Amino acid sequence: MSMKIPFIKSKQAVNADFDVTENIPDHVAIIMDGNGRWAEKRGLPRIAGHKEGVKAVMNVVRAANHAHVKVLTLYAFSTENWNRPKPEIDFLMKLPKEFLHIYLPELMENNVKIDTIGDFAALPAHTQKAVKYAKDKTKDNDGLLLNFALNYGSRYEIMQAIKQIMDDVDCNKVSVDAIDEDIFSEYLYTNGLSDPDLLIRTSGEKRLSNFLLWQLAYSEFWFTDVLWPDMDEKVFNEALKDYQNRKRRYGGI
Structure with missing residues (x-):
């Protein structure tokens, strides 16, 4: 029987100098990277890193919930991940059931x-x-939205959106002249969600890896060398604190 770990309630329990009431991003997106390297550093099979990474998911969910983040989007499995060895893919496809159980x-x-x-x-x-x-x-439920990007690829998403718009134009459901950024966004998987305010990527890599290419146009980026299985409330809150000190101008002054 697994021991249940409660959500953190106390501000001091997370980070004494972290203010959860000031300039918190509504939507945080995370590229969860570094499971394989975490395992390799310990002489373990890659799947051990993926298994440990499940615990990190809950670390971040608890921290996001405590900070009153509204949406947490996690890049769990990309369209490119199908190119990995079949045993690893099979294990990854079992993780959602294990996590939810x-x-x-x-x-x-x-x-x-x-x-x-x-x-x-x-x-x-x-x-x-x-x-x-x-x-x-x-x-x-109407609290934190935990949004998993599963079999997700942003280029595919955009191409599918274009095809659907073309079909709707042909059927006179939408006028070409009426198409703007807001209408285009309605054809994406993220329809109804605000764009991410903050993108976090672990493991030291600094690239988007085909993740939310349209939606991240004006997001703040935060990178850390921490490997995903080592991601915890403290590191997540460091990202939020850094975000709180930024001024978002969206191309203006």
């Missing part, structure tokens, strides 16, 4: 809503079943 009661208790973006229908049936159950179970 352990943590869904805690997520429910704390009013967290689960959703996904990406080509969900192309995932294995057992993965779809586990995630769909969690989505249905949490659909009425």
